[in-house]
Amino acid sequence: MNAEFLIANPLQLPRLRHGFFTRNGGVSKGAFASLNCSLSGKDDAASVRENRSRAAAALGIEYRALCGLTQVHGKHVVVAEDAWPEDQRPEADGVVTRRAGLALGIITGDCAPVLFADRAAGVIGGAHAGWRGAVAGVLEETVFAMERLGATRRDLIAVVGPCIHQSSYEVAADLRNAVLARDSADARHFTEGKREGHWQFDLPGYCAARLSALGVAASIMMHDTLPDDARFFSHRRNTLAGGGSIGHQLSAIVIDDHKS
16 A cells, blocks of 8 residues: 555645655554654654655655654744755754755644645745644744745745644643733634633644734645544544554655656
8 A cells, every 4th residue: 555645735736746644555553553654753663764765755755855853842943955864853843945856744643734835936844833833933933934945925825734623622721821822812713622621722723823814825624633543643532542652644745856
């Protein structure tokens, strides 16, 4: 089975390839089955390398051209000028490039993978937006970094990929307070939870709203990672089941370096 991935229509642009990969089409076993692409977990390293190689091949690139990050739930964004070794991944939650042939990879397991493309300037980006990173401004910082490479907001397209959705994402007061401390108007992204003192948080809607406030066109893929065990890893699902090891899915975007 080939590495399975989803396509977002807004990102189907000339010379651009992308994929929001599912958990299917890899070689990992057990809790990591099967297309676990995380380099930071406890999965067999050879299996993860094979999984990432399959994902790279699905995008038409070599394994070494896949630029991943050591994600830390912050807002730092790096520029990919050349591919880096997988054991030298920079600590960041966003990455941008204008270099063809470099695939920007984001790893998630409920957080939002956000892929960006400038339809005119040939600049792409990727961001890992958990609630902490989104509140801190990782999406804005990714846009700013793309602008420094020549992108313009009027030509930017952003897609919020598969992540945990509001009906699945019950949160306590600490998270809600942290979001509202930045802007009380963001209370619109919360609804009453089933338990007292809890709320349902709309993470993809919050991400799209932050981007829209910048003037960036943003769309949301309607895939909720938590209930869809057949296609997605989910940290929250794993926690509710008692914890333990878990895999993560990859989302990636690349400018095709073929001239034809």
